[in-house]
Amino acid sequence: MILNIDKSQKVHITVGLASALVAVLLPFVVFSENDSVQAVKHFGYWGMLSLLMFFLWFLLYEIPSVYSLVKIVCKEWLPIVVSVLCSLYFMAHHKFEYRILFDEYVISNISLSMSARNKAASSSYEPRANAVVEPIVSKVDKRPVFFPFALSVVHDILGYSPYNVFLLNSILTFVLFLLLYRFVSSVSGKIWGLFSQLSVAGLPLVAMSSTSAGYEIMNLCWILVVCYFGVKYLFSDGTRYLDLFLVSVLILANCRYESILYSVVPVGVFLYKGLRDRSVAITPFASLSPLFLLFPLLSNRVFYSSEDHFQTTKDSFFGLDYFLKNFEGAFRFLFDISGIYSGSIFVSVFALLACLLLGFGVYSMIFRENRDRVGLGLLFFLVMFGAVVLANTCMALSMFWGDWRDPTTSRFSLPLHLLLVLLLPWSWSIVTNSKRPPWWIPALPMLYIVAWASCVSGREMIRPRFLGSYTYNKVFDEVLVDWNNDDTFVMTSATLGAALFGFYSESLVNSEQINRQLVNRQIGTGIYSRVLFSRLDSSSPFGGQTIDAFMGGEDGFENSKECSGFIIMDPVYRKKYMFDQEFRIGVIKGLKMPVPSADTVQVPEASDRAAE
């Protein structure tokens, strides 16, 4: 087989390979861990901005005129109405709230920092001279930064609010439904487009994610964008849609940790198309695009740079034992008919049917030589995409925290659910090569929503889950909202949430001596009318271990033991949640006398720590 490659293309390919090499070598060989942290912190914002600009730039070339857009909207009013209704259906069933703590606080906090200072780091703040507010401590997080960047853009447009994230996720949910329709209708026809929209609407898991402050919905949106432009590129001539396809993959790789896996899809599609057409064509952007993988790879380096980023240890974070245990949980989650989990039996059963259909299609292609160009291309893309999603799923299940029956981890199944939803329309299209399925197909998911999914959504709302986040949300909504955040300072073990809601704050650390000096300094400034200390105690009345947690999420409860004993507090708020959770807030009045100790630790100046 001979490929036609001209000279300029050879140069592009060489540059592309070199860029890929640089993208791998820089974070893992050239840069130290600290370099990676600094690179993400200082260049993360600009990297994401340039990616977005590239995407919009390439998209503008493909968007028809405004008049054509209006015509499309008039013609496609039904899926638009369905998208609006499905989004509203989600919002009606679930409250907007921060659910997964501390992840969602970190993401929002980074977006605040990106909006205010163009730095990709989570911070707590204090006022300095001339009313300048400066971060006390900035910490670069392990998570990719595209979602915080997008949120920071919303802050920049609308003005900062900790609730902007819900607006962003609501818009993204609407976009998700539109993208679903757009992609599925382009592959399998309009009826399947409506079917897939309604199938996703019957998935309470998506509803929960769309009303949380996480990046799951954005991740799904970009997966669909990748699929859409991937298929477009596959069936178009030359390099049309290639840049859009690549930039979508790059943005997707910056949405979630595992999404970097989707980077293999363009490589596969490129090779397939090259072999099919007997020619290779590549654009200048495509040859340089691997450089943009630097950011997710740097984030990965940051992830592995500190043991703090692992809830377990580095070695025990993934394991085959976890996989086997979690696989059973995933099976029960996917095929649950009792409605206690937030999955959808409808999607799972129809995906099984799709597998049968696909098996028949593959059999027909192999043994009956019933191969057409479109069907084969779609099958290839489906295999590539499906393999990546399955790899992603296996990775999620191999993690120590991968039992999908836990409501905080069930969101890891979302890419798989998307694949399951797409499977039936896709298989239908491959097997029948038709875009005209029976007209009543969309009625099936609609019936499922009315008969069962709405009930599961209702149960989700009354099930005692996300207790920690519920407590924090209550405290922020009911208590702190009444206090002036100009003269209130919050000192707890993790203060991301407090910073998010506009309070000056400082995190306490895992040392009583340092904490004493930190508290002393803040109550000594005299500029705050109250310095608050808060704690969420979990003490069983039946006897058992007491676990402390702090205003900022569940992280840091180890530290709290170091600081709760020496503070003299004037309690201002105490509320019991369930039988064993108690949230207390107190104004720090002073410190108990320290027990003499041989070693004394010096607290670094705030400015020094900010610079770290």
Next chain:
Amino acid sequence: MDKARTVCRLTVCFLCLLFPIAAGIGLFDIPQFDIWMLRSSFWVLFVATILFGAILVWSGWLNRHRLINIIISHRVGIVVAILSSVYLLVHEPHEFKLLPHEYNIASTARSMHLYRTYAIVDAGHTSVSGSTSVKARISEVSPFYPWLLSMVHGLTGYRPGNAFVLNGVLGFLSCVIMYALVTHWIGSSFGIISVLLFVGVPVLHEVVTGGGGEVLVILLLLGLLFQIRVFLDHPCIRNCVLLITVGFLLSCSSPFGSFLSLVLFLFIGLFGVIAPSRLWLFCLLSVCWIYPVLSSDWTDRPVLTGDLLFAISRISDGVVFLFDTTRSYANSPILSVIGLVSVVLLFVHILKTRDFMPAKESRDPKLFLLIIAACFFIVLFVSKGGWTDPRYSFESLYFYLMAVLIIPYVMRFGFGILYIGKSVYLLPVVFAIVSNGTWNAWGSPSRIKDPESVGMRLIDRFFRSEPSLENALYIGPGSCGAIVRKLSAMPIDYANLIPERIQLMMDLECYQHVYVGEWVAENGFLDEKDTVSPRFLLEIISEWAINDVLSFRLSRLVGVSDSVPGNETLPENLPLPFPAAGSPRMDGLVYISDLLNRPAKAANQ
């Protein structure tokens, strides 16, 4: 030959109808029917409604080219229907009115929404972010309205106030169907007159702004009348199935509905429009009526208890209600007078024509006659109380409904009025305005109200007024309503069995407050199960006097005293031993839930 065939058809229909009637009056029993009903009610109604909706959409699709023209040509009527439905919503407070009946409906809807069961939850535990049903019983309300409400919860999220939204929409649809029915029958100007007359009935305002399902019955009854006319004009299979499903849904909406739908099917049999090839369909479907008949509680109806004197006293109650001019009842005396005159004129008309043969031209007065007879039968023998009792005054709506249908009919065919001047529209508007009026959040001040409902509305307002109640336990009447309002709650007799467990929950600070609501009657007529155990130490918060002898008291539980001989708690109802120290948190949660679970009853209870 025709006559023999008609008699034959009639006999077959009658025999088929006997089957559900026999089940209703308890001539035979279906084993395990309660359990089946508990689990399957939702799905039975789901299938029936989907069938109904699908045929309706199909019919709409077939007539889609005419729909726009119909809307344009009836724009005035549609505007009148919209304004009338708005008028229905502004006079009364939007809250539960007939309690605990409407609480039972709301609780059934909640169970159908969350668990797909046809049950009322009497005891439940609500924690900061979750809710558990502890004690439930099979529901006693007609299932279709709670089912519809559960659908609204399903599509828009659970809120107790959804009942008022649903009733507002049903009120609007009733006005539209009323207009469509009379317009289809006589003409659009008479349709407008009917709608204007109908919205002047104060009891309709009460039901549209309440949490009950009466307005749904009205809507379905109007729908059934409309569909009967359509079916008699075009007896195709589509109209036949639509008619049957509307009848079935009506019969699932109220005990009267099941009775009325059977009567209407008898009417269709009388007219002999059922083709012999479709008779089997009616025979088969009559078996389906067993479900709504058995889901209604017929056992204490006067017709079955043989209390005919009590039944006949309803006549005087009805007359007092209809013609009262003191504004003590939710009546419209003007409409009552005109309606009664119209009924008399209709009789005269029928007697004068003496046309008893099943001819198309004479079927409408006969249809009216049959429904009037059925309503009269309901009032006399099926109703549990007279219309002067606010709990049963909504039954007068059937009379008013017939009145507003017969008045235009008599105007058109009795007096031969073909054209109505615009000034005539003013009359029903004036009737409506003078019949309705609101003073404060309780509705019309001079109107007699049900004392039990008044007391429970007070506690309902308490549930709504205190945001901190999400972490409170309520013990008292209307516990199912408290659970609907997202509180933890249990009935008094339930709490009396487990005082130590409640004390333990207070000690563990599972609840910030424990409230006790109770009726206090001077003459002590209260049932023992409504009396709070003397072991509960109460601190009175407030006491609302309902009337001279009855008041409702709300207290805070401050503790539980030790038992005295003769008043001990059963050993199995004492708190279980604590879970082992250091056991998982889930064990603690299970332990707390078990504290409220299924207490044993003493042998004499």
